[in-house]
Amino acid sequence: MxxxxxxxxxxxxxxxxxxxxxxxxxxxxxxxxxxxxxxxxxxxxxxxxxxxxxxxxxxxxxxxxxxxxxxxxxxxxxxxxxxxxxxxxxxxxxxxxxxxxxxxxxxxxxxxxxxxxxxxxxxxxxxxxxxxxxxxxxxxxxxxxxxxxxxxxxxxxxxxxxxxxxxxxxxxxxxxxxxxxxxxxxxxxxxxxxxxxxxxxxxxxxxxxxxxxxxxxxxxxxxxxxxxxxxxxxxxxxxxxxxxxxxxxxxxxxxxxxxxxxxxxxxxxxxxxxxxxxxxxxxxxxxxxxxxxxxxxxxxxxxxxxxxxxxxxxxxxxxxxxxxxxxxxxxxxxxxxxxxxxxxxxxxxxxxxxxxxxxxxxxxxxxxxxxxxxxxxxxxxxxxxxxxxxxxxxxxxxxxxxxxxLLSVRRIAAPPTPEGIRTNISVALRYFAAWLRGQGAVAVDGLMEDAATAEIARVQIWQWLRHRAVDRGTVLRHLDDEAAALGAAHPWAPVDEARALFERTALAAELPLFFTPDAYTRHLVRRAEAGS
Missing domain, CATH: 3.20.20.360 (Malate synthase, domain 3)
Structure with missing residues (x-):
């Protein structure tokens, strides 16, 4: 060439x-x-x-x-x-x-x-x-x-x-x-x-x-x-x-x-x-x-x-x-x-x-x-x-x-359930913690989760908050519980970083299009002191 x-x-x-x-x-x-x-x-x-x-x-x-x-x-x-x-x-x-x-x-x-x-x-x-x-x-x-x-x-x-x-x-x-x-x-x-x-x-x-x-x-x-x-x-x-x-x-x-x-x-x-x-x-x-x-x-x-x-x-x-x-x-x-x-x-x-x-x-x-x-x-x-x-x-x-x-979503409209809210928070938080440690495919509750399922989990929380299908206090309480459980089960997990990532990408007024670009730059980029 x-x-x-x-x-x-x-x-x-x-x-x-x-x-x-x-x-x-x-x-x-x-x-x-x-x-x-x-x-x-x-x-x-x-x-x-x-x-x-x-x-x-x-x-x-x-x-x-x-x-x-x-x-x-x-x-x-x-x-x-x-x-x-x-x-x-x-x-x-x-x-x-x-x-x-x-x-x-x-x-x-x-x-x-x-x-x-x-x-x-x-x-x-x-x-x-x-x-x-x-x-x-x-x-x-x-x-x-x-x-x-x-x-x-x-x-x-x-x-x-x-x-x-x-x-x-x-x-x-x-x-x-x-x-x-x-x-x-x-x-x-x-x-x-x-x-x-x-x-x-x-x-x-x-x-x-x-x-x-x-x-x-x-x-x-x-x-x-x-x-x-x-x-x-x-x-x-x-x-x-x-x-x-x-x-x-x-x-x-x-x-x-x-x-x-x-x-x-x-x-x-x-x-x-x-x-x-x-x-x-x-x-x-x-x-x-x-x-x-x-x-x-x-x-x-x-x-x-x-x-x-x-x-x-x-x-x-x-x-x-x-x-x-x-x-x-x-x-x-x-x-x-x-x-x-x-x-x-x-x-x-x-x-x-x-x-x-x-x-x-x-x-x-x-x-x-x-x-x-x-x-x-x-x-x-x-x-x-x-x-x-x-x-x-x-x-x-x-x-x-x-x-x-293709757009007939309203035909299955239903309010989120308490279990659905908790599950989305749990999946997103646990996946974020694994992703930040370099693992991109994670078994969670019997399912192999990846970035796509973490994305749907966090944007659903954002959507439900926007339309007042769930209140912010409820989400934060579940987030506290899931973060504590994750830290107790896996003391080495970067719980604080995963929680902050969830808050930036699921609780913001405007929805970030992807969680990955910002998280990548903040946490995964490790440059040498001088490029070769």
Whole structure:
């Protein structure tokens, strides 16, 4: 790759760590720098447009399918690229952070795909980010076996199929403050994408797969177009054919929900389909319309996938994907199987019902958060798919969803319950404490919680306070109780910092759009005294 056009190399502002030099090579940093030089300004402009759109919607502008792209939606002729090697059968996908133990368990789990998550399941400490890249490199090289200090061995299977690796980089709104280009932090998405692509793209192709990605939190077709242009540029730089990269987009914002076809169209030569990111989708609804009383959601546990507006969202996703020859991937089963037989059976029964609904609706596969859920998810999809790798031929032409259907939240309106209020405070506080200590996926009360579920927990409290469905004194009393319980159970937990984070992001007059940027800068950034 030629980097002669670069005038500013990416600078590392963090202390060197174990094996970091294997990832942060001059050539890899130059590659990331070339992406920032070419696309950094477009990213900044698109983030400004996000803010402008949020202001328009807050002021009462209607949200609908774009009139200007009606020809794209009406044209029956275009389809996305056919499935890439390793992505034809996706009936079970397991997700988790790119951490060594998780990687071995996920690759061996029997799932078709492992989604290595730098976004919601990773606390973005510098060691976690670079360590995650090392995990992926070692996994691709099949040298990831290791033994813990306690003597437990983790080994890749000697026979059978390992899960296909798909990487989820961080979203457009985040930066990596341990890297600097032209005096500014580097966009985190370009760090995660660029380092993995530079080190592993060719290796994955040689292994019979390719560099595959999940794209989080897109809000419109222009953000998909930016990714597509990045893919074209990256492939040209490394001399790879166009279309080698494949990407699945998570539809987890309400503004993306009305542009599903446009997003597929923008990415069509690199598209691997769409995924229903249910918790971030609810989070997006509150961020976008939380000031309106008709968008006040009930307890998180009561907002099931059978709610009319959630049914509209998932059925539209399946119809859109299959009409264009793309995979439709269902949402997360977050249960952590218990050692108690009765509790375990209850959790598996809940997962089974959820996956049966998805498979019967036409989804081609679905997500689980724990290896113990792979068998039940596989069994359900085996029962519908049989020997077929997917059901893309089931086009769901009978589905007719309007923008009003996607926004029909008022049909499930209900006041929050005392248990729902306590649960949200507990989940957010406990997750924040773990995240601040570098853990991004946390088992809480039998569920694997990540940043998405913490976000929905804290913004629900904000919404209920705004609309006086709960009073501030009640929230503070529960916060006192949960903080005391957390400190008693885990004396090492950063309770004060977690509580302050909750107060800044859930109790403020204006809702912070994400908890992560401020918390990252305050608590996780550790720069060296002098950048290298």
């Amino acid at each position: 030629s980097t002669s056009a670069l005038t500013h190399r990416v600078r590392v502002l963090a202390e060197p760590g174990h094996r970091h030099d294997e990832i942060l090579t001059p050539a890899a940093l130059d590659f990331v720098g070339s992406l920032v030089a070419a696309f950094g300004e477009r990213r900044r402009e698109l983030l400004k447009e996000r803010r402008r759109q949020a202001i328009r919607l807050s002021a009462g502008a209607p949200l609908d399918f774009p009139l200007v792209t009606s020809a794209v939606r009406a044209d029956p002729s275009w389809r996305v690229a056919p499935p890439a090697p390793g992505l034809t059968d996706r009936r079970v996908e397991i997700t988790g952070p790119p951490e060594r133990r998780m990687a071995v368990n996920a690759l061996n789990s029997g799932a078709q795909v492992w989604m290595a998550d730098f976004e919601d399941a990773t606390s973005p400490t510098w060691d976690n980010i670079v360590g995650g890249q090392l995990t992926l490199l070692d996994a691709v090289e099949r040298r990831i076996d290791f033994t813990t200090d306690e003597g437990k061995e983790y080994r890749l299977g000697d026979h059978g199929r390992l899960a296909t690796i798909v990487v989820r980089p961080r979203g457009w709104h985040l930066t990596e403050e341990h890297l600097e280009f032209d005096g500014r932090p580097v966009p985190a998405a370009l760090v995660d994408f660029g380092l993995y692509f530079f080190h592993c793209a060719r290796r994955q192709i040689d292994a019979g797969h390719g560099p595959y990605f999940y794209l989080p939190k897109l809000e419109n077709r222009y953000e998909a177009r930016l990714w597509n242009d990045i893919f074209v540029h990256a492939q040209e730089l490394l001399g790879l054919p166009r279309g080698t990269i494949r990407a699945t987009v998570l539809i987890e914002t309400i503004t993306a929900a009305v542009e599903m076809e446009e997003i597929l169209h923008e990415l069509r030569e690199h598209s691997a389909g769409l995924n229903a990111g249910r918790w971030d989708y609810l989070f997006s609804l509150i961020k976008t319309f939380g000031h309106r009383t008709d968008f006040r959601l009930p307890d998180r546990a009561k907002v099931t996938m059978t709610a009319p507006f959630m049914r509209a969202y998932t059925e539209l996703l399946v119809r859109t994907c299959h009409r264009r020859g793309a995979h439709a991937i269902g949402g997360m089963a977050a249960q952590v199987p218990s050692r108690d037989p009765a509790a375990r059976e209850a959790a598996l029964a809940t997962v089974r019902l959820d996956k049966e609904r998805e498979a019967e609706d036409g989804f081609d596969g679905s997500w689980v958060a724990h290896p113990g859920l792979v068998p039940v998810c596989r069994e359900v999809f085996d029962g519908v798919l049989g020997d077929r790798p997917h059901q893309i031929d089931r086009t769901r032409d009978e589905v007719d969803v309007t923008a009003a259907d």
